[in-house]
Amino acid sequence: MMNLMHWRLLVAVADHGSITAAAEQVGMTQSAASQAMASMEATLGAQLFTREPRKTLPTALGLSVIEQARVMMGALQAIRTTVDEARPLLRGSIRIASFPMVMATFLTPLLQRFRQLNPGIEVTTLDVTDSEVHTLLDAGLIDLGVVLNPKPERHATVLGRDQWMAVLATNHPLAQRAADASVSLEELLEQPFVLATGGCTANARSLATAAGLSLRDIRVQVREWNSAYSLVREGVGVTLVPEMALPTQRNGLRVMPLTVALHREFALVGSHTQPPSAAVSALLKMLAD
Structure with a gap:
């Protein structure tokens, strides 16, 4: 049975040409690394390295396997990067105010989709008049508000x-x-x-x-x-x-x-007293897409 540690060890041996150096890099003892390499070759049913007194070198088949292992490790790193970049969106909140008709007709289905994509973000909606939307925006009490006929200088997302x-x-x-x-x-x-x-x-x-x-x-x-x-x-x-x-x-x-x-x-307008949060930016990007 091969796990991620085996593949990391395989790439490390190829990079260092030494099981001892590779074992130190991945945090294993030399004997455990040697056993892991033997176990991997036994599982695959093929020799991946030739052991010489001062050098451990990949076979022709080993070179191909190592190339694929590097692709695998690169994909894993890409996954980690994607998760790290999205981490601010795993938690958050958005407060939106709108007059009821636009809320029911346009916003409700859009927000349902957003909640499916971002279950960790809490979205709170307020049913108010359009004049109350402006009051709440000016006071910084909401993140987004639906306004009628937004002014050109306001960065508005038309609904x-x-x-x-x-x-x-x-x-x-x-x-x-x-x-x-x-x-x-x-x-x-x-x-x-x-x-x-x-x-x-x-x-x-x-x-x-x-x-x-x-x-x-x-x-x-x-x-x-x-x-x-x-x-x-x-x-x-x-x-x-x-x-x-x-x-x-x-x-x-x-x-x-x-x-x-x-x-x-009618359009969504952000508060002009504070910059949009990561959660708000994610919602606006979804609407734009």
């Missing part, structure tokens, strides 16, 4: 993007247009309006301001998208929602694109 869609009751005059028709932002904002925020600072009001327009007749403001759909069905007003938040059941609703599409982008 996805969607566009804003108009939602009207099916009996609304604007909803009577052809199946492939659109509605302009300006004419939508002129209607009685149900302002839905989804807990985000990016909503119909901020979009109107950015376009130099205003919401003229806000009938009610709600946080939950589903509440807005119920109110739209009842004829309280129209609304503007991100594509990701559209309901699966659309009875009584007409969903229309804007004539000039407006998009929102």
